[in-house]
Every structure is written in C-alpha cells, then in structure tokens.
Amino acid sequence: MPSDAREEILSRLWSAPRRGVSVRPALPPLPDLSFGLEQMIDKFSSDLTALAGSVHRVRSRPEALDRLTEVARQEDLTRVVVSSDPLIASLDLVDWGRRTGIRVFSAADYGDRDSFRRAVFDEAQAGITGADYALSESGTLVLAHRREQARLISLAPILHIALVPVESFRPVYESVTREVFEGREPVPSQLTFITGPSLTGDIRGIPFRGMHGPRRVIAILIGA
Secondary structure, eight states, rough: OHHHHHHHHHHHHHSSSSOOOOOOOOOOOOOOGGGGGGHHHHHHHHHHTTTTOOOESSHHHHHHHHHHHHHHHTTTTOOOEEOSSHHHHHTTHHHHHHHHHHEEEOGGOSSSSHHHHHHHHTTTTEEEEEOOOEEEETEEEEEOOTTTTTTTHSSSSEEEEEEEEEEEEESSSSHHHHHHHHHHSSSEEEEEOOOSSSSSTTTOOOESSSSSSSSSEEEEEEEO
C-alpha cells in the first residue's frame, strides 16, 4: 500500500467520531473469583499439569535460578533464547549461562529480524520468558509484550520455560483484560495467552503437540 494512501486511511480512522464507552456486564459468580492466592496456585498447577505442562515452585529468585539449572540439566539444554522483560532482565541469565555452560542469546544479539528469527527456530532448544499474569481459571500464562519484545521466544522453540511471580496470579481472563486495558500504562502492543503446549488436530483429526508452538511448557512459580 502506498504510504500516502496509508496515511489517509489512518487519518480518517483517528478523526472518526468516538462512541461512548460501553458498560461491561457484571461477571457471573465464578468460583475462581473467591479464591485466595494458594487456591489460585493450586488450580493453575492442576490445570497446566492436566494439559501436559509442568509446574515448579520456589521461594526466591536465587532459588529460581537453581531450579532453572536443574531443569536445563534434565532437558540437556545447551542453547536457549531469553526475553527482555523486566523479570528476565533482573536475573542476568547471560551470566547464569556462563556459569552453567549454556549459550544464552536474545534479540539484542542480532542486527536484523531475519537472522534472529533463524536463530530462534534453528538453534534455540528452549525459550525462557517471564509471565505478566497467570490465570487460575484455566492454567493460562499471559505475556504482555512491549514493542521491543520478541514474541517468537515463547512460540518458536519446542520448550517454553516461564518464570512466574506468584503476585501475578489472577482468577479469570476478565481480571487481566480489565487490568491491562483500563489501568496499565502504556498499553502493551500484544498480549499472548498460553494454555499449555501447542496442540492441533488438523491432520486427519489426530491430536498432535508442537505443530504450531512448543511441545512442552514449564512454569517456575517464584514466591512464598
């Protein structure tokens, strides 16, 4: 599309009259809405495990690194790609990789999108990200992406490892969407909802894991 046509379309959209804000209906009395933190964690862990994911729980970020080391050894990981979200940045996984003999790379290590994309698909054995929210309703992880964050990290490698602070737990989807779009600044460019490993039945109706995303999801919950 020519740039002038694009600008004209965008200009029309921005200048169109805005409708009044619609009032959302009240949520029905869902059981999860009355859950305390431990109940939400138990429900999340049960649901994710039922979906062939796995859950670990640690008390602190140093313990999270120790558990990550255990997971990496169990999975024979030698090359991982990591996100740039605040939790992952605070853990200094590049230094962790030096100490454990694991090559750790991120989008910042590549000069263009194509070379990074090839590395994520062809080299990374696992993608490691934080999670902005965890939903007890369905065992779902929610990643709120800033514009500079690469979404492929949780989608392309065959193993996704998510580090999840326990304070990020919410009972239902509506809790997250309301918090993100009504109270969060800036609004993220993308939201990724991850409910267990990738699963499809497109090929002759036979369920197959990992066709369009990770075959396995591991969540490490951080916090007492």
